[in-house]
Amino acid sequence: MRKGAVLAMQLDARRARPATGIPAEKKHSRLRRIGHSKTLIIMCLPAILFFLVFAYAPLPGSWIAFTNFNYHDGIFGSPFVGLRNFEFLVKSGQLWKLTRNTLLYNLAFIVLGNIVQIALAVMLNEIRSKYFKKVSQALLFLPYFISVVLVGVIAFNLLNYDTGAINTLIEKTGGDPIKIYSEAGLWPIIIILFHLWQSTGYGSIVYFAAILSIDTSLFEAAAIDGASAWQRTRYVILPSLKPTFFILLLFSLGGIMKGNFGLFWNLVGNNATVYDTTDIIETSVYRMIISQNNFTTSTAVGLYQSLFGFALVMLCNWIVRRVNEDYALF
Amino acid sequence: MRSSKDADPSDLALRGVSYLVVTIFTIFCLLPFVLIVSASVSDENEIVQHGFSLLPRGFSLEAYEFIARSPRQLIGSYVVTVTMTVFGTAIGLLIIAMTGYALQRKDFPLRNGISFFIYFTTLFSAGLAPTYLWVARELGLKGNYLAVFLQLLMTPWLIILMKNFVRSVPAEITESGKVDGAGDFRIFLRLVLPMMKPALATTGLFLALGYWNEWYLSSLYLGSTVEFKPLQYYLYNVINTANALKSSMAGNNVSVTELPTNTLKMASAVLATGPIVLLYPFVQRYFVSGITVGAVKG
Numbered sequence: 113m114r115k116g117a118v119l120a121m122q123l124d125a126r127r128a129r130p131a132t133g134i135p136a137e138k139k140h141s142r143l144r145r146i147g148h149s150k151t152l153i154i155m156c157l158p159a160i161l162f163f164l165v166f167a168y169a170p171l172p173g174s175w176i177a178f179t180n181f182n183y184h185d186g187i188f189g190s191p192f193v194g195l196r197n198f199e200f201l202v203k204s205g206q207l208w209k210l211t212r213n214t215l216l217y218n219l220a221f222i223v224l225g226n227i228v229q230i231a232l233a234v235m236l237n238e239i240r241s242k243y244f245k246k247v248s249q250a251l252l253f254l255p256y257f258i259s260v261v262l263v264g265v266i267a268f269n270l271l272n273y274d275t276g277a278i279n280t281l282i283e284k285t286g287g288d289p290i291k292i293y294s295e296a297g298l299w300p301i302i303i304i305l306f307h308l309w310q311s312t313g314y315g316s317i318v319y320f321a322a323i324l325s326i327d328t329s330l331f332e333a334a335a336i337d338g339a340s341a342w343q344r345t346r347y348v349i350l351p352s353l354k355p356t357f358f359i360l361l362l363f364s365l366g367g368i369m370k371g372n373f374g375l376f377w378n379l380v381g382n383n384a385t386v387y388d389t390t391d392i393i394e395t396s397v398y399r400m401i402i403s404q405n406n407f408t409t410s411t412a413v414g415l416y417q418s419l420f421g422f423a424l425v426m427l428c429n430w431i432v433r434r435v436n437e438d439y440a441l442f
Numbered sequence: 443m444r445s446s447k448d449a450d451p452s453d454l455a456l457r458g459v460s461y462l463v464v465t466i467f468t469i470f471c472l473l474p475f476v477l478i479v480s481a482s483v484s485d486e487n488e489i490v491q492h493g494f495s496l497l498p499r500g501f502s503l504e505a506y507e508f509i510a511r512s513p514r515q516l517i518g519s520y521v522v523t524v525t526m527t528v529f530g531t532a533i534g535l536l537i538i539a540m541t542g543y544a545l546q547r548k549d550f551p552l553r554n555g556i557s558f559f560i561y562f563t564t565l566f567s568a569g570l571a572p573t574y575l576w577v578a579r580e581l582g583l584k585g586n587y588l589a590v591f592l593q594l595l596m597t598p599w600l601i602i603l604m605k606n607f608v609r610s611v612p613a614e615i616t617e618s619g620k621v622d623g624a625g626d627f628r629i630f631l632r633l634v635l636p637m638m639k640p641a642l643a644t645t646g647l648f649l650a651l652g653y654w655n656e657w658y659l660s661s662l663y664l665g666s667t668v669e670f671k672p673l674q675y676y677l678y679n680v681i682n683t684a685n686a687l688k689s690s691m692a693g694n695n696v697s698v699t700e701l702p703t704n705t706l707k708m709a710s711a712v713l714a715t716g717p718i719v720l721l722y723p724f725v726q727r728y729f730v731s732g733i734t735v736g737a738v739k740g
Contacts, residue, residue: 142551145549145551146551146552149547149549149550149551149552149626151625151626151627152544152547152550152552152626153544153552154627155540155541155543155544155626155627155630156540156541156544156545156552156556158537158540158541159537159538159540159541159560159596159601160556160559162537162592162595162596163559163560163563163598165581166573166577166592166593167563167567167568168563169576170568170572170573170575170576170577171567171568171572172572173568173571173572173573173575173576174568174569174572176571176572176575187572187575231463232463232464232467234460235459235460235463235464236460236464238456238457238460238461239460239461239464240457244461244464247468248464248465248467248468249730250722250723250726251468251471251472252467252468252471253726253729253730254471254472254475254719254722255471255474257651257718257719257722257729258655258715258718258719259654259655259656259657259674259677259715260655260657261655261657261674261675261677261678261681261714262478262674262677262711262714262715264678264681264682265478265677265681265707265708265711266474266477266478268681268707269474269477269478269481269494269708270474270477270494274490274493275489275490275493275494275704276493276494277477277493277494277495277496279493280492280493280494280495281495283493309470309471309474312467313471317730338450340450340452340453341450341452341453341455341456341457342452342456345456373658374657374658378678381682394570397569397570397571398570400571401570401571401574401662402661402662407571407575410569410570410571411569411571411572413569414568414569414570414571414572415569417569418566418567418568418569421566422565422566425565
């Protein structure tokens with residue numbers, strides 16, 4: 113997840129708001145102004161074309177969710193079956209399992225992720241040695257920089273039964289090696305740890321930047337009042353992180369139906385023995401397409417995910433707007 | 443009242459804990475890389491008997507020698523990935539910069555409309571299946587590198603990021619260009635673009651990373667239809683399919699069982715990741731600016 117994105121969008125939305133409040137201008141002058149900005153329109157054209165082709169054009173294809181799709185008749189010629197695809201998903205318990213896994217993993221990522229990131233940011237702020245700061249920050253980022261495929265290689269190196277480093281260690285200390293790849297119960301922990309490993313450095317820098325932007329006079333005042341390190345953290349730093357936290361929270365809640373597909377797939381892949389605890393919406397859709405050529409069920413699941421996700425963004429935004437308008441996304 | 447903050451014991455305690463925890467975290471971030479490199483220079487027989495460990499078991503460059511003997515696949519993959527990364531970053535960057543500039547111009551009446559058009563795609567999108575059918579079948583891009591190349595050119599997020607970056611270029615620059623009678627595109631190219639170097643570096647880095655680390659679109663649209671897979675997808679195959687190792691070593695008349703499978707996988711991982719990690723120290727600061735651009739400027 114790219115947190116900078118959220119903040120950028122947030123600021124964007126806030127800046128855009130006053131513009132809409134400007135009293136309506138005369139229609140003909142607006143038209144003329146559009147005419148004058150021909151070059152600017154042309155400059156936006158490649159991007160508009162891009163989103164038209166790769167984001168908007170596939171939308172009508174969602175119709176497949178209500179059909180019994182076959183290649184011969186195409187998307188709109190295939191027989192209409194109403195909600196039968198969804199019925200199947202609900203009755204087989206598949207939809208519930210995928211929704212549960214996706215939601216629970218994301219909740220764990222959000223809660224644990226933010227706790228670890230904030231704690232690490234506070235600690236990074238305590239580091240005085242410039243050299244230490246530089247080196248540690250650089251290394252904390254490194255995991256975010258590499259491809260998820262390499263994360264999969266690392267997992268293989270650590271976890272596999274025959275030669276995995278963890279089993280090597282267990283054997284060395286006299287224990288019996290564990291078949292980690294068939295222990296469904298272990299996987300939530302493994303996936304969460306790898307997720308934190310890859311995203312903590314990145315996320316903590318967002319919070320660290322927010323700490324750096326705190327008015328230094330607040331710290332001076334706290335020092336004069338004789339505040340302890342704990343009090344300074346509790347009463348100066350944490351309250352200042354609240355806006356950042358809420359913006360990030362809102363965004364992650366909006367995306368709570370979307371999974372970190374690459375990570376899940378490269379850690380678990382086609383290992384059916386642990387699906388029960390590891391299968392999320394994206395992995396199941398991907399598998400249906402890649403190995404089963406199943407487009408009806410996968411479209412139905414995808415549409416369900418998009419609609420549910422969209423409704424969640426709207427709901428979260430509505431709630432946040434009522435609590436504090438400044439934190440709302442739009 | 444205390445004369446110095448450092449005199450407070452709780453300060454010292456927090457600082458001590460901080461150094462300790464950050465050190466541990468840092469080591470954890472580094473260890474897996476050590477594991478992979480160690481394994482790649484280990485002796486295969488030792489690995490089979492005793493398993494992977496933090497330090498190399500024995501020392502052997504056998505895995506690298508194997509790859510060096512028939513490097514065709516790896517070199518081909520490098521060429522594909524480097525080409526895509528260079529051209530994709532350059533073209534994507536130009537489009538993103540143009541769009542970002544136009545969208546932050548206060549006198550551009552369509553800017554809110556177009557911004558929403560782009561932003562909306564992050565709120566609601568067609569699922570993977572309809573997108574796949576559209577790109578692979580309707581556009582006919584199955585098995586075509588363009589399916590991967592084009593879809594990675596830009597993201598809504600990068601455009602919004604660029605838009606925020608462009609704000610730091612004073613509007614007077616545009617105004618002065620207008621007074622001199624320059625057209626909008628000329629103003630952008632000659633006056634604004636040269637002032638946006640840090641923004642271009644940051645956005646370019648994200649684009650380049652996207653191309654370099656790409657394996658997902660390749661698995662969907664390229665599969666086994668192309669001879670040379672993008673680098674990370676090549677690695678993905680080497681790790682996940684027993685036969686990929688053998689076929690990528692096609693020049694050798696060896697059976698799968700004779701291959702030093704474990705160390706070969708690790709050596710492939712090192713070779714596929716190497717350049718980006720070596721480049722990392724030089725580009726890392728741009729990365730930080732990308733993350734914090736929205737966060738600091740409240």
